[in-house]
Amino acid sequence: MSHLIGHYNYWIVIFLMMAGLYVVIAQGNLVKKIVGLNIFQAAVYILFISMAKIEGGTAPILVDGTTLYSNPLPHVLILTAIVVGVATTALALALVVRINSAYSSVEEDEIHEQDQSF
């Protein structure tokens, strides 16, 4: 039972990750796939940041009077990950715009049909 209390955060975050992954795999619209990818990424960030929290600690900015800070190393990692994620999203959306002007559709099935009918 202490497993449940100590870990239910992680399980909810895993559910969020799987929901994002489901949108990427199973939905056909390209823009929705990118939204799902971003949901997946944000859930991974939540997982890492929740691993960095220390009970009774504060934000990792040195102030007089506190000695217990939350672990700053995952924060650095996730900061880089967020910025790289938005760069990837911008590039992916630019590709979707070009795909749309080439195939006049952003649905995966229609694009496949047009490709195979060449």
Place this chain on the structure above:
Amino acid sequence: MVLLGFLTVTVLSVILLRDLFAIVMLFGIYSFLAAALFVTLDAVDVAFTEAAVGAGISTFLMLATLALTARREKTLPDRPLVPLLVIGIVAAALVYGTLDMPHFSDPAAPAHTRAAPHYIESTTAEIGVPNIVTAVLASYRGYDTLGELTVIFTAGIGVLSLLWYRKRREED
């Protein structure tokens, strides 16, 4: 937690809706809720960045893409069995992995006792900057931040080369 409940509801509505505009707005809400969650988890720099970048730039770019493409998703035949099976297997593997993890916010976890105390203690002496995250990002791990900046620059070049500016009639 309440925030996690809101996040779950938002994600479920993203899966079930068909109107892309609503889905992008829900993604903005999701980003904002994640930023609020980061604040409660003492990650203020990360919350700042996630709110600015996720709820700001990402949502805005998706809206711009929607304006250039379609507005609604076409309904497609549903065969969700295989994806659900794959996701079930992955989720089971991940939950099995978390059973070994230390409890949430446990101060004695090995993640907090090896490298982190060294950075927290030597930041004042070696760098003299109160924000430990900035000190690590800019000084201790400055090389990684250089790579991150180059990635952003490359993505900007990529977008420029994909959506090249058409020269307007009267001026460049």
Place this chain on the structure above:
Amino acid sequence: MHAQIQPDNLVLRIGAKMLIPLILVFALYVQFHGESGPGGGFQSGVIFAAAFILYALVFGMDAARAVVSERVLRMLAALGVLLYYGVGLASLFAGGNFLDYDVLAEDGISGQHLGIFLIELGIGITVATIMVIIFFAFAERGVTR
């Protein structure tokens, strides 16, 4: 991408006119106080770009392009990255390792402050200009399609 904003959309224009300077000042505050509080280069660059995008959305693309031309934007983006590499090279020339800020000034701590200040500036410039460039690319696409 949008229909031209009607000239009598007064509330939007006045609200934007009041907000945009505040947003720019806040971006500068976040940039230079990244050491003592949350903030830093990435956040400030995004906020700066947000102010610019707001201006472009309310007052039209021509007004935005009159503020800063696309050529200047591209040069500024490269300038930020060059600034970062330049600080690293300056450390090399001053006798230390690449990106070792201790050798940039007489005292180790002031060298660190100088190095962090310069690279955060470079990060802020590049992130702001790249976000604005991406916005211009998407918006141009819609106009001249």
